[in-house]
Amino acid sequence: MEYNYVVVGAGMAGATAARALAEAGKKVLVIEKNDHIAGHCHDYKNTDGITVHTYGPHIFHTNDKDAWEWANRFTNFIYYQHRVLSYAHGRYIPFPINRDTIAELFGTELSINEVQQFLQDEIEHSSFELPLANFRDAVVSQVGETLYQTFFENYTRKQWGRDPEELSADLAKRIPVRNNRDDRYFSDVYQGIPAAGYTGMISNMLDHPEITVQLQSDYLKVRSTMSPEMTVYTGEIDRFFDYCFGKLEYRSLRLEFRTYEQKQYQRAAVVNYPNDYDWTRITEFKQLSGEISDRTTLCFEYPSAEGEPYYIVPDDRNSAMRDEYMEKAAELEAAGTHLFIGRLAEYTYYNMDQVITATLQKINKLL
Numbered sequence: 001m002e003y004n005y006v007v008v009g010a011g012m013a014g015a016t017a018a019r020a021l022a023e024a025g026k027k028v029l030v031i032e033k034n035d036h037i038a039g040h041c042h043d044y045k046n047t048d049g050i051t052v053h054t055y056g057p058h059i060f061h062t063n064d065k066d067a068w069e070w071a072n073r074f075t076n077f078i079y080y081q082h083r084v085l086s087y088a089h090g091r092y093i094p095f096p097i098n099r100d101t102i103a104e105l106f107g108t109e110l111s112i113n114e115v116q117q118f119l120q121d122e123i124e125h126s127s128f129e130l131p132l133a134n135f136r137d138a139v140v141s142q143v144g145e146t147l148y149q150t151f152f153e154n155y156t157r158k159q160w161g162r163d164p165e166e167l168s169a170d171l172a173k174r175i176p177v178r179n180n181r182d183d184r185y186f187s188d189v190y191q192g193i194p195a196a197g198y199t200g201m202i203s204n205m206l207d208h209p210e211i212t213v214q215l216q217s218d219y220l221k222v223r224s225t226m227s228p229e230m231t232v233y234t235g236e237i238d239r240f241f242d243y244c245f246g247k248l249e250y251r252s253l254r255l256e257f258r259t260y261e262q263k264q265y266q267r268a269a270v271v272n273y274p275n276d277y278d279w280t281r282i283t284e285f286k287q288l289s290g291e292i293s294d295r296t297t298l299c300f301e302y303p304s305a306e307g308e309p310y311y312i313v314p315d316d317r318n319s320a321m322r323d324e325y326m327e328k329a330a331e332l333e334a335a336g337t338h339l340f341i342g343r344l345a346e347y348t349y350y351n352m353d354q355v356i357t358a359t360l361q362k363i364n365k366l367l
């Protein structure tokens with residue numbers, strides 16, 4: 001087959017790049033090592049008619065109109081505003097922190113104007129170091145010790161497998177706190193769940209006469225046989241360069257899917273468990289999509305050091321190593337032979353909209 005461009009990976013970054021290139025008249029071969037498209041956004045409908053997110057719950061949310069319009073070209077969106085409850089002290093408490101969180105936890109009904117002063121008092125009665133030494137101090141300096149201990153301390157331990165004192169203060173630069181009673185998890189202007197599913201949305205993106213998709217092929221095993229004008233790489237950056245500076249670390253998840261014989265399991269689509277049980281959160285998928293079924297499918301998330309690369313670990317060692325790899329990538333980009341895009345190729349935590357924006361920017365610059 002004739003093609004000018006090879007795109008490695010059929011996730012959000014790869015599919016967006018492939019589509020933008022194809023619309024500019026390029027012939028594109030997309031190579032994906034998995035047996036499915038859509039990367040980490042992959043979803044599917046199970047036998048109970050419930051859309052399950054294979055790699056954990058995904059909510060599309062953005063303030064970027066261009067990213068929203070791009071996504072809407074390939075699917076309609078179901079109106080959805082994400083809400084999360086946090087199970088603490090035997091109660092289900094709204095999270096992120098808002099007036100109702102404070103009322104539920106402290107038994108104090110505040111007005112909008114009193115929230116800042118309340119937090120200020122909490123902070124003054126707490127101890128932390130300045131300049132901020134670590135994640136714990138960063139959170140306590142914004143919300144005080146009680147809210148930190150209730151929602152952040154143990155959750156962070158579970159999520160990262162490390163003490164909050166060992167993690168960078170940068171991970172908690174700005175803890176969202178609402179003075180009002182807005183309990184939505186995201187405050188972005190555009191939010192929703194793709195009516196076609198994420199897999200359907202990405203399938204529509206790849207559905208173009210100039211795009212060919214080849215599944216179950218690891219590019220790094222066949223790259224010596226290919227000589228395209230350009231390669232857009234969305235896989236792991238350290239693997240691309242044969243781990244020449246070492247292996248970048250990822251935090252993984254073990255996901256346990258359970259279907260129960262009941263219509264509804266919990267009071268919100270996602271419930272966090274900061275302090276109790278081994279899992280960090282439970283997602284009830286039908287609450288994301290609004291699908292109706294007599295049964296319900298849940299996802300229990302257990303963080304793990306081993307497995308599929310989910311979250312980057314932004315500590316000093318990994319950040320320094322990332323910079324070395326990105327320098328090598330920049331040389332290939334300057335030579336005009338490669339582009340490196342997406343969460344794995346840039347070793348950056350990106351939301352889906354950020355992946356779309358970053359990809360379109362790079363491809364438009366190239367074109």
Ligand SMILES: Cc1cc2nc3c(=O)[nH]c(=O)nc-3n(C[C@H](O)[C@H](O)[C@H](O)COP(=O)(O)OP(=O)(O)OC[C@H]3O[C@@H](n4cnc5c(N)ncnc54)[C@H](O)[C@@H]3O)c2cc1C
Nearest residue numbers: 009011012013033039040056058059219235342343351352
């Ligand atoms: C648990 C979890 C929840 C999330 N929730 C949200 C959310 O609610 N909202 C949000 O906006 N974002 C969310 N995200 C982030 C979102 O998943 C990412 O932004 C997005 O999936 C990144 O797309 P990508 O194309 O960069 O990477 P990926 O989806 O990982 O795609 C990369 C693809 O490249 C393929 N590949 C890699 N190496 C090779 C190779 N050598 N040869 C061939 N193919 C290769 C991989 O198999 C994969 O399919 C979440 C992430 C996680 C982990």
